[in-house]
Amino acid sequence: MAGRWRDSPRLSSRDQAGSLKTAVVPPGDSEEAAESPQDLPRWMRLYLYGMHGVTLDVLLSSLQGLFNKKDPKLVGFSSPYLCVMHALTHFALEKIYTQKRCFRARPVVFHFVFYPSVYIGLQILIGNVNTLAEQVRVVSGTQLAVHYILALYFSQVFHRGLSHLQYRPSSSADSLWRSLRSGARPRGLPGFARFLFFGMHGFLDEVLFTSLFNLVEKSDRTLGGHTSLWSFLIYGSCSFAVEKLYFQLRFGRGWGTLRRLPIYVCVAYAWEFSWGLVLRQFGACSWDYSHYPHNFMGLVTLLYLPGWVCLSLYQDVLSDVLLRVQSF
Template sequence: MASRWRDGPREDSSGLKAHHQEEPCRKPGDAAESLGELPRWMRLYFYGMHGVTLDVLLSSLQGVLNYRDPKLVGFSSPYLCVMHSLAHFALEKMYSQKSCFRGRPVVFHLVFYPSIYIGLQILIGNINTLTEQVRVVSGTQLAVHYILALYFSQVFHRGLARLQYQRDIRQEDSFNGQRPPHGLPGFARFLFFGMHGFLDEVLFTSIFNLVEKSDRTLSGHTSLWSFLMYGSCSFVVERLYIHLHFSRGWGTWRRLPLYICFVYTWEFSWGLVLRQFDACSWDYSHYPHNFMGLITLLYLPGWVCLSLYQDVLSNVLLRIKCTKDGNEWGGEEAKKKLL
């Protein structure tokens, strides 16, 4: 991901030099006032995507342990995506109560928060089964949930609280022809795009199963290899977007053929390599207009839609800035924001 940032003063022909000369005239706090916490809709979107990623990761690892399958296939569903989104939001509210445990951080991090997290995960598991019988959670599952609870309280919430969102930028004059600076490191953007690839594949395969197999559970699947494939592909497409749009002024329909050519080349290359190790999770041999069973023109409309959405997503992600010391949820200011 990258950060979208517009400094107040306008630039003249001297470019950045003029910008640095005018910057001290800005009122103190102007930049800080234009930044705020991530909007609620964005957090819910990210929470659902993150929950799907955990589903795929855990189920694929379980498959590896049981079947030694190099395809590393994992499962989730749109239902689980929605439930994870709501559960993460509830955990955010629970984490904001950390200030009530001042002087007793061990109680909060090792007892209170993990208990809430494990309870929510058990609830999600039972809702997802849609059966009258309550699922029994094994000791191994409890241990995994507890470790994930520690990850949430020690890493996830703290990291997310550092992200700030630039709200008052207009697309037409965002950077005055200049390439936007990056507020997030490339690795963080790669992780986001990889998780979004999981979400895309789970949604696509669940809809496919509903239409072709009448599977109303909307169960979808993807592969851990897809994380690397989608993460790297979207990262490069984002770089193309930034260069072609902001530096060269290319319009959407001029950029789109390059996106499509790159996507097909990327999918074919990854599939060719994975097939050598029997790790390729897709085979289009039974589809018309396929090449070696690794790519097919039947999916062209889908790739076009995803490519167009990539630009929309990039415009939103470019507004995100990572601060060194964010207002960690649980402080007084954070509590006021969350109310």
């Protein structure tokens, strides 16, 4: 702890109709072939949209701090409130994206005018919803340009990427792992996608943790949380490594949760200490536990052991869910 994603119709990007509904992949030879893959469920898409929104908040605010203060810690900000707002607004944008078939004869108008306009309007609304009673925040030309670029990213990259994902809700993790190991189709999520997922989830974890900490310790009812861009690399790489351990220890050796858990926690502590030690040499370490009991060099503390245990247990849940997400 450094500081601490079926209900909408969707078509493959290859479909001329151009909506977000994925095509059904022909059954393979595995025992899971009898189960037809589905679109990503609503709860998963909302989860992903919120987590992705928090990532953009942290990215933009940390870069702004870097340009203004030249701070190598790269600290960025978001909140649970913004996470919920991002989830809801991007779910609405998904519905709007599915209507691009109405612009079939004028795709440029949809992708470069209509969709960006809706996106920018929703982002301005999010930024002002807490301040309407006081004063309306004015959006600068730079912010409008950034929002427009992000709108193009969502329209041209993000939604298209989601259209290539399917979900097998009733498949067992063990059978899915065996089918993926045998090279059966459809494929599981590629390694870089899993790394990105874990990195974004690390941002969400830290923002939630720090916002609750600020609420309890400082009575901060705005639920503002923070993290560092370095946490993306730390959580992404650590969770990716722990997932490999999970596959090997559970499916390869048959180890139960209680046997795996101490290894997870040791890896997490070693990862946090190693990254902190390196970042400290460049003045880029965003955490310091020197004032906490049972700390070592101010980089790790036993005070956060319950948190690491909870995150380690949740890591197995995330790994099982990701096993059910398949690309084609």
